[in-house]
Amino acid sequence: MAAAFAASSGARTLLIERTKDGGRKILISGGGRCNVLPSVAAPERFVTDAPAHLLRAMLRAWPLHQQRAFFERDLGIPLALEVESGKLFPRSNRARDVRDGLVAFARSQGVQVQFDTTVTDVMPSATGFAVATSHGNVQCDRLVLATGGRSVPATGSDGIGLAIADRLGHSMIATYPALTPLLDDNASHATLAGVSLRVRLRARVGASVTESYGGFLFTHRGYSGPGVLDISHVTERGQRPVIRAQWCEGTAADWNVDLTAPAAAVSSILARRIPARLADHLMAAAGVPGDRRTSNLTRTERLALIDALTAFTLPWSGNEGYQKAEVTGGGVALGDVDSKTLESKRVPGLYLCGEMLDAFGPIGGHNFAWAWATGRAAGLAAGRAIV
Template sequence: MSTDKENDPPIVVVGAGAAGSMAAIFAAAQGRRTLLVERTRDGGKKILISGGGRCNVLPSRVDPAQYFTESSRNTLKKMLLSWPLAEQRRFFEEELRIPLALEQESGKLFPRSNRARDVRDGLLDYAHQQGVEPVFSSSVVALRPPADSSTWTVVLDGGREIAAAAVVLATGGLSVPATGSDGTGFRLVRQLGHTVHDTYAALTPLTTDPAVHAELAGVSLEVRLEAPLARGTLQASGGFLFTHRGYSGPSVLNVSHLAVRSAGDPARRVPVHAQWTEMDAGAWDTLLREPGPGEIGGLVRRRLPQRLADRLLEEAGVDPWRTRSQLRREERARLVEVLARYPLPWTGDEGYKKAEVTGGGVPLAEVDARTMESRVAPGLFLCGEILDCFGPIGGYNFCWAWATGRAAGLGAAASLEGRAS
């Protein structure tokens, strides 16, 4: 987009992922020359692998209470809702021309094509239409804030320096390092005076050593998990998958951060309990007390995958050939416990290598909730995963990236209004 400001120092957006591409789009749309710097050759690597290659663009509804942060929840809410969900969907469908379809059983919005590449390419193509200039295969190694002028210096590998009117950091966190996430953003903001809440792998599979359930690898089902919070209980329902090393699936990922943060101290390790079916302890107890023909094994296998049913019966010490009337009280109690409140014997996790997002990050209080401008280094704008916030599986983290990226791009452009051309 050619403007009368094309000779001014540009806005430099660092990181061409979800938040960065959106920041670049909205900065350029305000008539500001915008450079998009990316360490990989094509950008958007996490977009490409999200949703198993389908890209869960958005959830069907957004509740700020579902997000996790150590910062102010009120600030989180302001940032998240700065771009309402309906407007985000309209942007994808009308501006990017990527029709979205609701997956009824999960409540997730995917591109109708079921191709994550369409989302990544659509964002970058639209950025190009707005005049965004790509600077790919280039890593930022340092940021120097203005001294005697209002111009930032962005230092790239190889020694190249770019004079920038404003800088947007959308470098992501530490999750899935194969996509280019290496924590560079955290290093840069620390050097500029920001604090960073302790980071940790979030939405990552849990492991167990020894692998006590390795023989169940491949068994999947819908479950309900519970883990204690400082106040109350975190509950997560959804898919659960036994792996050769432990446990995965949306339900596991959504409670994993509690386990990860407690893993360093075995004495304080957070317990995770599984309710394997829709039936809670009371429902199972009632069913097992009812008179009727048929063996216990058949009763349990009708409600659970056979391999899991047999394993749970074995762990409960219940003969599957016995009938309900033959169960002793203590046997029924043990069986109800493993069916409705089973303690997962997790001992570790898969870490950043398989984590969907990074927990922790820059405290939200250090960023203006409206513009995403740093309160520590004016002229610097932060968005996406580098901030202390993440949501559950299901498009929530993209929703955060789109909203904060847009706000950062608009904020960076607005901060230049009134400066001499």
């Protein structure tokens, strides 16, 4: 995106990419369907150490409706809304269309593409930059670094760009895996592997609470699903949080009504709102015999069960790390770049964008929206500075 928009202003543009075809994360995104964009922006759900107004200004620079029009009109990739999740996918459901469309668009703007070439270092020079690559040095006037984070390094982004930005004197926020499944070494819930439902999770550290709501999947190793991924970063930031699950929309007051109904099997009442296997598990965890009926449920049992249903303490030991993380948290501090042009305040002529920057959004297309918006702004500014 950055290269295409740099070239669109008439600047001679070279795109250097280490893999043989580029855009590998696009190819594996959204389960191979590529969730290109969200249908509704959510800047308030982004995570960054920077003041929120910086992040908002960067996202606003290319509003979602314009991004959508770009994909549909300029790239010729119609998008379809998945109503339940609010995500936009190519109507073809083929991530490859998005990757190929972007490469073709970049070429159509005049970008020269050089695959299979790794950038190993960047040295500011009197006239711009000397970029050291696996195929020799390249000299340029302006440079956009868009090398991504550390997540899923097999896709080509192993954090080398972050090391370069650090060496060039940028303020760096320590990186951490985000949007990654959680692990439970004790496999306390291994018997529930495969059970999935929509869950509200609350992670508490002291008085601070981070909340997510969405799909939750028990796995053999722990927990996954969008609701889990959206909260996983709290396991990496500072003190160890306590994570509690409310297994359905039913509140403590709702369950209290249900569980004081005249003679009915407690397990059947639970199974009306949550999967039966989970219901049995929670009854055992709350010390309630499986054959209990509401008529002989003691007050202590009822309260323990309501607690397990609405504020169940989820045992966790860690997360799946960068191998599974959809994004990298941390990176170059947003305050180190101009929020309109993405030009570095430390190294004039250098532009930084995408996942390298200290910001990520929730599951749902928000991270591509960030990469597209910041990539375009950086490319446009770098190109215009030359011509």
